[in-house]
Amino acid sequence: MPQTVLIVDEVATNRIVLRVKLAAAYYSVKHATTGAEALAVCAKSPPDVILLGQVGTMKAGDLARRLRSNPKTETIPLIFLTPPENLRARVEALEAGADDVLSHPVSEMMLLARIRNLSRARDAERELRLREGTRRALGFAEASAGFEMPARVTVVTDHPSDAGHWLDQLRQRVSHRFEIRSPREMLAQNPDASKAPDVCIVMLPRLIPETGLGTLSELRARSATRHCAMLVLCDRETRQAAASALDLGGNDLLAGAFDPDELALRLQNQIARKRTADRLRATMRDGLHAAVTDPLTGLYNRRYALPHLARVSQEAQCTGRRFAVLIADLDHFKQINDVYGHAAGDAVLAGVARQIKENLRAVDLVARIGGEEFLMVLPDTDSHRARRTAQRLCQVVRNAHFLAPGQDVPLRATVSIGMAMGPRCSASTNNEGDDLLxxxxxxxxxxxxxxxxxxxLSRDAA
Incomplete structure (x- = not known):
């Protein structure tokens, strides 16, 4: 399903130009001419991204605040479109809750890169909210954010003098810890990930911006800096080439002249997003402790899986995005226990669980819901991709060798998988998870x- 972009602008020419650019990239486009009309569109069917231009009597900032205060629209990426070179308008937009600000005339390359970038960030936050909803459904208290230390920010440049002026002003606006390092220093070291900076501000060289893009790509690929927020700075002359930075791992891009207040706001936004992503990874890594974890396989158990499936179903009913439910069962598992013993059976179960988990995405849920039965919930997945995933799981389990205590020869196993697809138009939100199971x-x-x-694949899934 193509992503939907809502254009809010009272100027017809602006709407037409943006529609042409977005339609060429296969986005579904809606439009509104006033803030009230935009709120009505969002209430009926929230879009994936909103572009805010001139919105008539309601100020764009007021509209943004109303969208941010509504649970249905608070996470939708907002991109403000401002007059050219109006630095104050850019700062006011960020203060009002904008995720990004682009100035007219809008570059098609930059616009599409921004939308892709913000969509990825939105998906990470949506997954965190989904898992926190599951935590609350299970009766657990909300995780405390705790005391937040000042962030560690590294400016990556071969020309420290170029950063001196704005860095001094930035230090006056935010209380984080800053350092300047060259690309060679950043890439030569192999630090522990826990000591990596929270944010890297990567400055693209004016004459050869490609070298800066290479540094950015390498930093994103290194295990120690893979999860750092990347804020890219470049001159006006290189901003078109720098648009690709957002697809190479940059989280934000500031091109041309900028107000230090704008840089401070963007930095704070990236730090907040980084901490959100860190919380997501911690939730996925630590789970919900022993109460919702199967002790043998380390997977989630039925107590966690069923509320999570219900949340995925509810989310899909709202967004219309497809998701898959897979149940896998070990073949002839009783024979393994009878012939080789229960310790060998446990080793095979743990090995199969590991193979399944390692061959799914981080956002996919894997749980052990019975003796030798596993549940997988794959959000944002159509039936073709789900079938390919299930077939791959059958293959990796079939090809695996499982070491078992007391056995000189590794054991082999296979799994059978049943699939069902949601959301189902005929199902109610309350019991769709049970129906799909x-x-x-x-x-x-x-x-x-x-x-x-x-x-x-269930015949009813078509």
Whole structure:
């Protein structure tokens, strides 16, 4: 399903120009001429991204604040479109809650790169909210943010003197810890990830911006700096080439002349996003402790999985995005226990769980919901991708060798998988998760009946 972009601008020419640029990139485009009309569109069907230009009697900043105060629209990326070289308008937009600000005339390359970049950031925050919702549904208290230390910010440049003026002003506006390092120093070291900076401000060289883009790409690829927020600075002359920085790992881009207040706001936004992403990774890594974790496999258990499936279903009902429910069951598992013993059976179960988890995305849920039964929930996934994923899981389990205590020869195993797709138009939000589990279980039974080590898609999923 293509992403939907809402253009809010009372100037027809601006709407037409933006529509042409977005439609060429296969975005679905809606438009509104006033703030009230934009709020009505969002109430009916929230878009994926909102572009705010001139919005009539309601100021764009007031509209942004109303969108940010509504739970249905608070996470939608907002891009303000301002008059050229109006630095004050850019700062006011960021203060009002804008995720980004572009000046007219809007570069198509920059616009599309911004939308892709902000969509990725939005998805990370949405996944965190989804998992926190599951935590609350299970009766756990909300995680405390705790005391936040000043962020560590590294300016990456071969020309420290170029950063001196604005860095002094930045230090007066924010209380974070700054240092300047050359690209060679950053790439030559191999620090512990816990000692890496929270934000890297990468300055692109004026004459050869490609070298700065290479540094950015390398920093994003290194394990120690992979999760750092990357804020890219460049001159007006290189801003078109620098648009690709957003696709090479940059989180934000500031091109041309800028107000130190704007840089401070952007830096604070990136630090907040970085801490959000850190919380997401911590939640995924630590789970919900022993209460919702299967002790043998380390996967989530049924107590966690079912509320999470319900949350994914509710989210899909609101957004219309497809998701997949997979149930996998080990073939002839009783024979493994009977012939080799329960310790060997446990080793195979743990090994299969590891193979499944390692071959799915971080946003996918994997849980052990029965003796030898596993549940997988794949958000934002169509039936074609889900089937390919299930077939790949069958293959990796079939090819794996499982070491078991007391056995000289590694054991082998296979799995059968049943699939069901949501959201289902005929299902209510309250019980769709249970319905999909039933459909996936029937499809699993069909895989078993047809010889095992197979994938079957529920007929009702089409």
């Amino acid at each position: 039933t459909l996936a279980d029937r499809a699993l039974y069909a895989s078993k009946s047809e010889g095992r080590n197979k994938v079957t």
